[in-house]
Amino acid sequence: MDQNTPVAITGMGCLCAAGMNIPDCMDSIFKGKRNADTPVAFSTSHSTSYPVFEIKEDIPNVISEKKSGPGIFRTSELILAATHEALNNASLNEKMLHGKRVGVCIGTSVGSAMNNEPFYVDYRNGGYPEMEPIHRFLNSNPASCIARKYHFSGPCQTIVNACSSGTDAIGIGMSWIKSGICDVVIAGGADEISRTTYNGFISLMIVDHSLSRPFDATRSGLNLGEGGAVLVLESKEMINSRGKQAELFVRGYGSACDAYHITAPRPDGKGLKSALSYALKSSGKTVSDIAFINAHGTGTPDNDKVESRVLRDIFPDICFHSTKGYTGHTLGAAGAIEAVFAATCLEMGKTPISAGFSTMDPKLKVSPQQKIKPVNGSIAISESLAFGGNNSVLVIGKGDGH
Amino acid sequence: MKISVQGIGIVGGFGCGVVEFKDVLSSGECRPSTTIITTNGKEHETPVFLADTSGLTDFIPKRSLRRVDYYSRLSLLGAFLALEDAECTETDRKKMGLIIGSGYGASKTTFNFLDSYLKVSDEFSSPITFSNSVHNAAAAHISMLLKITGPSITVSQFEMSFQSALLSACVWLNENRVDKVLIGAVDEFPDLLGYCRQRMFGSEQSKASSKIQPFEFGSQTAIAGEGAAFFLLSRDKENNSKYGVIEDVILGNCNGKTISPPEDAFLIIGADGHKICGEQYASIIGKDTETASFAPLYGSFPSASGFDSAIAAICAGRGMIYAPPAGISTDTNIKTIHREKNIGSKKICCLKLGPNGDYSLITVGGL
Numbered sequence: 001m002d003q004n005t006p007v008a009i010t011g012m013g014c015l016c017a018a019g020m021n022i023p024d025c026m027d028s029i030f031k032g033k034r035n036a037d038t039p040v041a042f043s044t045s046h047s048t049s050y051p052v053f054e055i056k057e058d059i060p061n062v063i064s065e066k067k068s069g070p071g072i073f074r075t076s077e078l079i080l081a082a083t084h085e086a087l088n089n090a091s092l093n094e095k096m097l098h099g100k101r102v103g104v105c106i107g108t109s110v111g112s113a114m115n116n117e118p119f120y121v122d123y124r125n126g127g128y129p130e131m132e133p134i135h136r137f138l139n140s141n142p143a144s145c146i147a148r149k150y151h152f153s154g155p156c157q158t159i160v161n162a163c164s165s166g167t168d169a170i171g172i173g174m175s176w177i178k179s180g181i182c183d184v185v186i187a188g189g190a191d192e193i194s195r196t197t198y199n200g201f202i203s204l205m206i207v208d209h210s211l212s213r214p215f216d217a218t219r220s221g222l223n224l225g226e227g228g229a230v231l232v233l234e235s236k237e238m239i240n241s242r243g244k245q246a247e248l249f250v251r252g253y254g255s256a257c258d259a260y261h262i263t264a265p266r267p268d269g270k271g272l273k274s275a276l277s278y279a280l281k282s283s284g285k286t287v288s289d290i291a292f293i294n295a296h297g298t299g300t301p302d303n304d305k306v307e308s309r310v311l312r313d314i315f316p317d318i319c320f321h322s323t324k325g326y327t328g329h330t331l332g333a334a335g336a337i338e339a340v341f342a343a344t345c346l347e348m349g350k351t352p353i354s355a356g357f358s359t360m361d362p363k364l365k366v367s368p369q370q371k372i373k374p375v376n377g378s379i380a381i382s383e384s385l386a387f388g389g390n391n392s393v394l395v396i397g398k399g400d401g402h
Numbered sequence: 403m404k405i406s407v408q409g410i411g412i413v414g415g416f417g418c419g420v421v422e423f424k425d426v427l428s429s430g431e432c433r434p435s436t437t438i439i440t441t442n443g444k445e446h447e448t449p450v451f452l453a454d455t456s457g458l459t460d461f462i463p464k465r466s467l468r469r470v471d472y473y474s475r476l477s478l479l480g481a482f483l484a485l486e487d488a489e490c491t492e493t494d495r496k497k498m499g500l501i502i503g504s505g506y507g508a509s510k511t512t513f514n515f516l517d518s519y520l521k522v523s524d525e526f527s528s529p530i531t532f533s534n535s536v537h538n539a540a541a542a543h544i545s546m547l548l549k550i551t552g553p554s555i556t557v558s559q560f561e562m563s564f565q566s567a568l569l570s571a572c573v574w575l576n577e578n579r580v581d582k583v584l585i586g587a588v589d590e591f592p593d594l595l596g597y598c599r600q601r602m603f604g605s606e607q608s609k610a611s612s613k614i615q616p617f618e619f620g621s622q623t624a625i626a627g628e629g630a631a632f633f634l635l636s637r638d639k640e641n642n643s644k645y646g647v648i649e650d651v652i653l654g655n656c657n658g659k660t661i662s663p664p665e666d667a668f669l670i671i672g673a674d675g676h677k678i679c680g681e682q683y684a685s686i687i688g689k690d691t692e693t694a695s696f697a698p699l700y701g702s703f704p705s706a707s708g709f710d711s712a713i714a715a716i717c718a719g720r721g722m723i724y725a726p727p728a729g730i731s732t733d734t735n736i737k738t739i740h741r742e743k744n745i746g747s748k749k750i751c752c753l754k755l756g757p758n759g760d761y762s763l764i765t766v767g768g769l
Contacts, residue, residue: 045523112537112558113512120516123597128442131601141560148758153654156760157566160507160537160558168555175573199524200515200532255553257500257545262533271551274496278579387533388542390554 004284006397007174008246010234011090013082013188014340016227016327017053020060021085026344029326029352030372034211036223036328042195048209050202053225053328054193060084063149070135075111076145078228078333079190083146086186086230091244094150100238103154103182105173106142107165107189109332112158115196146186154182160332163296164255164386165189166229167335167394171253173233183238189336190228197331198224204263212299212329213356214322215308215368222298225328229336231343248343251379251395252283258389264302265385269310272383275391276314279381283395290318291377292351294342296385297322297368298329299356303385308364321368325355335384339394342380346398349375404638404767405572407645407715408582409488411480414629414700414709415451419483424716430728432699434625439596446600449612450591451627451701455479461486462547469530470543473508473590477540480586480630481548488634490582493549499580500554502541503567503587505704507558510592511535540588552580561672561754562653563587564631564708565762569651575637586632587708599626614702616673616695617733619684624675627701631708633715646718646766648711649749653762660686661761663753668723668745669693670710672754674702682755687736694739698727707754707762714750714766721745721768 012022017035019025028035036051059077062084087093114137122129139145143156155176159169166189173187201207201224208221231250239246256274258266265272280286293315295307299322311320323341330337345351354368378398385391412419415434416426426432434449455475458467461482467475512535518528533539538556545554553574557567564587571583606622615623638647663669665688673683674697687693700709717723725742732738745768752764 046525109537112507113535114506114509115512115516117516117520120513120594121520123594124517124520126440126443131598134598134602138560141558143559144758144760147655151655151657153657155566155569155653156559156562156655157570158558160556161554162536162538172555172570172573175570175577175579179573179576181569181573195524196512196516199519199527200529200535202524203527203529203532205529255555256496257542257551257554259545259549259551261546262539262542274551275553282579386538387536388538388554389545390538392553 006249006251007177008234008239009231009248009250009343010246011086011232012340013085014229014337015081016330016337017055017225018326020057022344032353034326034355036211041193050207050209051223052193053223055226070132070139072145073111073140074192075108075190076140076142079106079142080145080149082188082228082230083186086232090232100183101154102152103176103185104143104146104152105157105169105185105187107159107169107332108142108191109162109165110191110194110197111142112160142190161390162387163331164335164384164390164392165332167384167392168255170231170250170339170394174250174253177233177235183235185233186230187233188230189333191226191330191332193224193226206300208299211356212325214297214299214324214354215304215364216357217359217361219299219304222300223328225330227327227330227333227337229333229340247398249397251397252279253394254278255392260389263387265306267306269306271389272310272391275393279393279395285379285395287315289379290381291375292380293318293320294338294382295320295322296383297324308366312366319369319373321351321354338382342382343396346375346380351375403572403576403650405575405648406636406638406643407633408636408643409484409634410712411483411487411632412712413453413479415453415627416699418457420487426699427724430725439600441597441600448596449625453629471508471511471534474540474543476590476630477586477588478543480632481544481584484632484634490634495549496551497581498550499552499574499583500541500545500550501567501571501583501585503557503563503705505560505563505589507537508535508539510590513594561704561756562760562762564705565653571635572651583635585635586630587705588630589628589703589705591626591628613729614675614698615731616675616697618731619680620677622677624702627703629700631712644719645715646768649767650765655759656761657759663751663763665691667749667751670714670750670752671695672707672710678757679755690737692739693736694726696727698730710752711764714752718750718766718768
């Protein structure tokens with residue numbers, strides 16, 4: 001397959017604090033709802049309360065495993081629920097996919113970490129903790145959970161690239177289709193709210209004690225969130241074989257390292273620029289083709305400073321927004337959730353207000369969009385910046401794939 | 403798909419570097435060290451193949467490692483050794499990709515981070531420990547110290563971590579996303595893992611004097627290990643390597659069906675003394691397939707398939723497959739390799755089976 005050939009998105013699924021499926025998420029976002037609150041999943045001893053974007057409703061249980069055996073992490077429940085919606089949306093089911101080369105590529109952070117506190121505390125205190133949390137950890141690899149549920153026989157890959165994991169998973173999934181390794185790839189990301197990451201981000205002093213304000217002059221950090229999102233990527237042959245026609249495509253993917261600092265982004269934005277350049281090149285599109293950008297926009301002083309610089313330099317006239325004001329920063333899920341949002345905005349023909357922004361930072365010299373806007377074009381970009389200096393970019397398109 | 407192995411950097415219980423690894427492969431002998439694992443107040447002297455990262459200071463000053471944890475040091479040492487082995491002196495590494503596959507990641511640091519707030523209160527959480535506990539911290543340290551500015555991913559897929567990472571490395575090279583990929587398989591041995599193994603395998607857990615018996619498929623003889631195996635890969639057309647060529651990477655789930663490894667290739671199996679996987683090997687290996695396992699030389703850990711791939715690449719490069727490790731018993735139904743053999747035109751396949759039907763097959767050809 002030609003490297004500029006786009007890969008079809010035939011189904012999508014998403015759940016997060018904004019909603020339990022894509023229509024609910026978009027409805028909530030365009031109404032400007034910000035469903036953040038103090039954490040419910042855990043208690044903390046911090047003197048300040050930091051809001052999180054937590055899913056309050058029950059996650060749809062799409063597997064029976066929960067009832068017997070060690071169970072699975074909440075992260076895996078999230079990705080299974082998103083996959084369920086995405087496959088329904090694609091009009092695909094397990095029977096139709098039987099015998100096809102179906103791969104699974106999922107990004108996560110918390111979902112691949114063994115940090116069960118009660119088990120660890122008991123162990124550390126010389127106790128004799130039972131192994132159930134360990135069996136649950138071993139049972140919870142997000143990519144494997146999907147493959148196991150649907151009896152997929154293709155490659156599985158769980159990408160643990162911090163906050164760019166979801167974007168990278170979609171980029172890798174796209175490559176698996178292009179290279180002919182798979183007929184279908186379930187690609188996305190998921191992460192749950194956890195006390196471990198909550199404490200970690202607070203210790204780094206990059207969490208806001210009020211609602212986050214990406215790109216705003218008064219921004220002082222991010223809010224954590226949780227969620228899961230999935231894209232069903234299909235080969236042209238597979239789509240043709242079932243008489244379908246795709247309207248959304250992943251057109252390009254670029255990724256580059258800052259090689260600068262373990263948590264802070266490179267100030268000159270060179271890594272992000274490099275990722276953008278590769279993503280655009282691989283999509284066969286140019287800057288002038290871009291209708292809008294879903295920025296990483298965490299609300300941390302450093303991220304927004306670097307991202308603004310790059311947006312100003314490369315896309316001075318293109319509108320951008322951050323959706324983290326509606327979802328919180330969902331870490332390994334963020335890239336996938338935002339790819340779904342970007343694709344859905346292309347479909348809907350409108351983009352949302354960048355929540356939390358009101359005052360332009362004179363040092364940034366850019367402003368995200370402050371009102372709902374129509375989409376003028378058919379190509380969008382979704383950006384992710386991550387700990388470890390990762391920068392990853394997806395180019396998403398609407399149309400007939402040409 | 404033909405991917406050239408330009409250099410290998412390997413560190414584990416056997417020692418450090420390809421030369422020491424070849425020595426161990428030639429001798430067929432490697433003894434694990436021992437550690438004390440405590441469960442329920444009882445101490446167990448347990449064998450473990452532990453690595454030594456002190457050689458890292460040959461590449462970077464000690465002061466640069468002040469905030470670098472053991473897992474990242476293990477990774478860095480593997481990465482430096484691979485570049486040195488490949489004689490890769492280029493300084494512009496923007497077309498070099500970086501991929502790490504690890505079953506458990508930086509577990510020790512993850513637990514250290516939990517300690518930082520569980521001991522006193524949440525407000526005492528350590529930012530430095532948290533930063534280093536993030537899964538891709540090792541890749542970040544490598545990219546910073548080796549100035550790699552191409553794409554980077556870290557993969558965690560338990561015992562398929564390395565193979566899954568390798569699949570993506572080959573795809574990146576084939577689609578010309580990068581010119582080279584530095585890929586590594588890394589896992590460390592935290593005390594907590596020792597506790598878990600003791601709980602899971604109990605009396606079956608290997609004694610200090612025992613040996614992994616990969617062909618005693620029905621027995622639990624696994625001995626834990628740790629280490630890093632890094633490879634510098636490039637497209638085959640640029641091949642001037644002293645190692646073999648990766649010709650195919652297949653992974654997936656057999657979903658109850660029987661997979662058939664090629665009978666006309668030498669087979670290096672990832673059987674490492676875990677009986678939950680061992681019995682599956684017995685059922686699928688052809689009776690005429692010449693088969694070997696080298697796990698007794700480096701131990702059992704999730705990303706150890708990287709070690710098997712290193713052995714395959716080394717053997718393909720020298721045209722000879724090593725004799726099996728000393729003192730392992732064989733299975734009468736499997737044609738095990740008994741002595742060092744000429745490979746001729748045969749390929750070497752590395753087969754790994756996971757506990758839930760997952761499998762991988764990496765095919766390595768000669769030069």
